[in-house]
Every structure is written in structure tokens, then in C-alpha cells.
Amino acid sequence: MTDTALMTDRYELTMIDAAMRSGTAFRPSAFEVFARRLPGARRYGVVAGTGRFLERLAEFRFGDAELAFLREHEVVSPELLDWLAGYRFAGDIRGYAEGEAYFPGSPILVVEGSFAEAVVLETVALSVLNYDSAVANAATRMARAAKGRPVAEMGSRRASEESAIAAARAAYIAGFRATSNLAAGARWGIPTMGTAAHSFTLLHDSEAEAFQAQIDTLGVGTTLLVDTYDIEQGIRTAIEVAGPKLGGIRLDSGDLDEVAAEARALLDSLGATETRITVTSDLDEYAIAALQASPVDAYGVGTSVVTGSGAPAAGMVYKLVARQGDDGEWVGVGKRSEDKASRPGEKVAVRTLEGGIAVEETVLVTDDPHVLEQAATRGRALQVPLVERGEIQERWLGPAGVELARERHTASIDELPAEAHRLARGEPAIPTVFR
């Protein structure tokens, strides 16, 4: 069952039901997705998941199975069931382009429609954006710490099976080069990689037989995993079997800094000076940074990237910021509770640049019809149209959307000041200013 429309918290439907009764369900409304802070006291965040959210939106329909469930469990009234049966989002959505950097308070997504049609998207929008952005937030730091050496995502087994595919996509957008996950290749066009695990060596009667079988099948350019028994012997066997033109070796255990240096020296002494070294054991952005001076050619990252490296959810929220009253006047609205207050009013955002470097995230409340024109003069506009009168903009979807997001990510982080790339906890790289 692809029950996207039930990827929804029950209270969204009970709210619509009650609002239909009070006559407020169809008040024109605006919801905003934003983050109160950057997780893990990082210096910037990366928006990811937008394309996936739009694909979920395209299939967000209450079909017979979904309606039957809601009817049988008396979740909502018969009137609401009728309305849900015809549900199609017909409003507007604009937001930060996927791959764009964001900061606390950035209006990442603005959903305009009736209260009913917009509130029902709350859970699915946040699920997608919070997970995918958590991965991208971690991946961007790892890719940057690798300083041009390629990083591959191989954490599928440490995330639930659908998250694994989303993680591969988000990591690729944020600068990774490839993934081990075949479904991510099939769905999103992401390059896939991988050769063999320890079980392959253990299956064979000797390490040499395993290596020979791999080379016979994948060619001498393949990467051999050399640490099943003893690394030094494994490398010697690898070169004996493959010759000095072996493509690469992989190291998946031990003190990688030390092990990589020894492996490099041994490979060189065996004439395998072009054989590349990939390391893959429990890496995160800090471990990658610490290996900067080591003779490592490529990294494979698993658990830490798919779990957001200590911040497994990006902490974005979906808040009603404005709605019309019965008099047709727009009213900015926001919670006043002490630790979770929200800022009323629909917003647009520009990144203010000086000499090509970002200096401020400028957020303007759109209570003035000319604010958009004013905004354009202040810097680079950050919101793009995603859905117009219910029509999803195609260019953000599928593999093409992923490539667009990857390009946006590169351009966006190149614009950030140098402090943005410090790994230590700290303040956002630029301030968010509400003007």
C-alpha cells in the first residue's frame, strides 16, 4: 500500500473536521517550515528533500483503502470523508531550492492554500525535510572535510530501508560522489559502487582464491578488501594475484591513520604505486578531517551520515503564520508560549552578499505588496516556485531535480564565509535578520 495520504498525524484530520464545523476550515492560510536553530550547533544547514516532498505531494490522494480505514475507525465525520475523497492540493508552495544552505529562521517552505488543504500536508512535509536535511547537514561537512577526495555513502544497513534510499540521495546532493544503494541508483540516477565484503573472502578456501575470482569478474581495476585475516598478508596476496596494476584496496578496521600509512608504503614497495586506498570504518566528519594527512584516496561513510552524525532530525517545524479572517483581511498569527514562540506573518528571504560572500540571511515579512521588489535589491532571492495553483513544477523532480540540487548546493556553500566550514560547534556562519 502506497498510502502517502495516511503519512499523516491523526490530529490534522480531526482539526479539519472541527474547523469545518466552525466554518474556518477554508480560510486562506499560509504555513511556514523553518528551524529554530541549527542542529548540533553547526554553522549552516542544507535543505534536502524538497524534490521527494513534491513527489509525495503528487500521489497524496485519499483512495478507497485510505477512506475505508478512516470510516471504519471513525476518525472523521462523513462530511470530511467526502471532502478527502476529492482532495487535490490546489494552492501555491514556494521555498528554498533543494541543496540551498539555510539558517535559523529561514522560511524554507511556504505553503499557501485553505487551512484544510495545507494543514494536512504537515506530517509528510516535515518527515521528508527533517530526515533528508539531517543527512545533508552531516554529508556537507564530511564532503568538505575530505577536501576533494571522493566520499561514498554506504550506510543503507544503518537506516530503515526507505530512509536508506533517501539518505543516499541527500548525501549525493550534499557532495558525496556515489552510494552503495542500488535502489538509489534506479530511482534517482545516483552512481552506485561496491565490490565485496568479508563474507566473500570467508566463502572461499583461501583469500587468494577469493581475490582471483573477483579480478576475473570485475577486472584488475577493482578494489580488494584486504583485512579479513591479516592486512599485510592481504595486501601481498592482492598484488600477487592482481599484479601492480590493481585498482584499489579497502581497509575496514584498525587505526586507519596508521594502517593507511603502512598499506601505502607496502603497496609502493610492491610497485603498486597507483593502487588506491579506500577506508571505511566508522568514519564521520571528524575522522575524515583527522585523516587529511594520511595517504587515503577515498572514503566510505556509513552509520554517521545516514543518522545525521549526532543530529538525526533537522528540527524543522510547520507553523501557521498567517490566515484570513471572515472580513478577508490577512492576519499574521503565532504562538506565544515561552520556549516555542513563532514569528507571525508570511516571509520572503534573500541572502545578502558582499563581494560575493554571504553576510546576512535577510528575512522580510510580506505585509507590504512591494516587499518582493524590495527584497530583490537586497541580495539573492532564496525562494523559488515549487507548486503553482496545484501544479507541481517538474524541474525539481526525479534525477534531473537531484542534479539541480547538487549544483545549487555547491554554488550555495561556495558563497559562505570561511567560518562556515569549521567543524567545531558554534554560531551560525551568518546572522538571520528580520527586517
Place this chain on the structure above:
Amino acid sequence: MTDTALMTDRYELTMIDAAMRSGTAFRPSAFEVFARRLPGARRYGVVAGTGRFLERLAEFRFGDAELAFLREHEVVSPELLDWLAGYRFAGDIRGYAEGEAYFPGSPILVVEGSFAEAVVLETVALSVLNYDSAVANAATRMARAAKGRPVAEMGSRRASEESAIAAARAAYIAGFRATSNLAAGARWGIPTMGTAAHSFTLLHDSEAEAFQAQIDTLGVGTTLLVDTYDIEQGIRTAIEVAGPKLGGIRLDSGDLDEVAAEARALLDSLGATETRITVTSDLDEYAIAALQASPVDAYGVGTSVVTGSGAPAAGMVYKLVARQGDDGEWVGVGKRSEDKASRPGEKVAVRTLEGGIAVEETVLVTDDPHVLEQAATRGRALQVPLVERGEIQERWLGPAGVELARERHTASIDELPAEAHRLARGEPAIPTVFR
């Protein structure tokens, strides 16, 4: 695309390809899922995801779309494509019943089949078990810390959209009472809950109008969210509108200990002595334990449960532990690398009890044909048949399987010594002994 068969790391297929060439691909083999340690230095773990894994296994087929992708990208040889087209798992799988407690080294799942048919399940098995168990590992502590007060899962928006459904299921197995996620209700029969968010209050011209609409629709037994503006005023308005028979109020901000006490006193003073208090702001097992003396009636937990409360992946691995040689003899195999060694040989496990209390996780290597009989005399057998000659045992599937897992969880943790329920980091509650 429900491409379960591509929820697979590329190297699994390249290994089969190379093993077909070396003539080892169809050696009878046994893979084992186990965890080297308990994440977060907890006292026990909870197996979750088994039923979901079996449902994924049932649909694990390389169809036209999957084969076309593999062919176009030249991932594997034409011979392997032919084999994949006919792939059906025809082996045996036994394992810990879903909901069972586990410890370091527990042989949670044993997959027996040819190398090829078993290795290809590595990623999907680990993805499901690692995520679902991470959630259950967190949820069991929260449910226990709540000491009988009901706990509901409401973290869908903090997990990716399919993980959210799996999380609701795992939390329910581990003792939660309900979820906000409608899809979890539809797919797995889990009770759903939820009434209204702050946006519902903000949509209306006054808090009183919002409360009135909710009561008109959901009845006076509903739960009103009272902290949109001012909690004291919110509670007064709630009782004015609903009368003293109001079912409940929800508090989602502030110092919950203090706020709950003030709310209880105010409700009592207004005659609403039976009105229940639900709290829902950033709770985890420690916060729940700290609210033990507070007049709280129910908890709602979001981020921390769906992200494993600091341990977002359970750290289980899938290792080849035994395989036949060409002579038909079984050989126990294991990695020897220093930090990731694995213990060779197929295993069975029993929980050794004294006076009904667990004292040891006893793991026996099955190199002796009588070991299973011996095991039965030592304690409670932990592995149950899940798949027999390719046939998935129905009782673990669907909503019925979830209820069975929930019962197993209760029985299993009731058997653990009292130390098991300490929240502080420490050693596993019982030792794992290999005999």
C-alpha cells in the same frame, strides 16, 4: 516502484557474480545477525522488525524494472541476471521472536541457504532490524519509566515518512499504547490518537471559539491544547467552554514539572478533578522518569523515540559464520581483524533462568547434532522458526504478528533482573556466555 530487491548494496550482487565464476556461489552457508554491543551502554536490547523483514522477504523479487536497471548499468553479468530473475529465497531462517530481549552476541537471526540466496538479503535484513530495534530499544525504557502511565508515539515528523510508520510499530511492540500516525493504524492495527495542534487555535478568532469547535466535533471527552497563548488563561477558557467534565488538557511547552503541578491545582480548583493532563514537549526516558512525582496522566513522545534516543541504529551486523566446502563438510568461519572479529559457527541460544529470573544468555555453537536437545535443558529456547524451506511462517506477519511481538516483549522483560531497568549507562543486565 516497490523495489525491495534493490534495497541492496551493490557489492552483494558483485560478490554473487564473482562467486558464480569461482564455483562457490551455491555453497550451503549460514549467516548470523548479532550485535557486538548494546547501543548507549543500555542494559538490554529489544528485537524489533522481524515481521517487517519477513514481509519484505515475501516481495523480494527482481522484476523487469529491477533487471533492466542492472542490465543497463552493467552491474552484473547476463548469467547472474538470469539467476536473479528466478530468485526466490528457498532456505531456512530462524531467529529471536520479535519483541524478545537481546544481549551482545545473541544470535538474533540465522539465515541458512546457498551463499548467493542468503547474502543478497544482508542489506534489507539489517536495515529493518537496525532501525526498528533502535526505536524499540528506546521505547522500552520510556514505557518502563512511565510506570504504567500511557505513552503515545508522536514522532512521525522527525523520521522519514516510511520510518515513521515502522517507528510507530516498534514503539507499540515495546510498550507504547498508541501512535499519531494513521498509516501505522491502517497497516499494523496500532491504535491512533490526536486531537489538535496550535495552528487550530491560531486559525480561530479566539481560543474559546477553537475549543468550542473541537468539543462540538470530538465531544467533551477530547483533549484541549491549552498553551498557545497563556496556560492559566487557556485552562480557564477550556473549563468555561467544556465544563468540569473535560476529558483532558495537553501541555506542550515550559518546565513540565512546574506547569503540570500548577495545571492540576487550577483544574481541581475549577472542579475538573477528573480532567487528565497529557505532556508532550521534548520528552525522553530521563524526562519521563523525572516527571514520576508530577500529576501527569499521559505522555506523548516524539523525536527521541523515533531517533532511538541517542542511538539511532542498533549496530547489528550480518556475518557469514559457516559454509560447506567442496567436500560437503561444514566449516565455521569468521573475520580475524582486531576490532571486528566474529565468532565462527552456527549458534543457538537459550535464556538461562533461576527462579523465573534470567541469569545468563547461553549461546551454543551447533557443531554437535545433539546441541539443540542439550540447549532445551538449559533454559528457555530463544530462536523460533521464521522461514522453513522458503515458506514464511504466517503468524509473525501483519497486525497479528505485532500483537504477538508486544506480548513477547512484556513476557521477556518481566523475566529480566531488576538492574535491567536502570536508566544509567552500564553493563548488560545478564552476561552472554558461549558454551
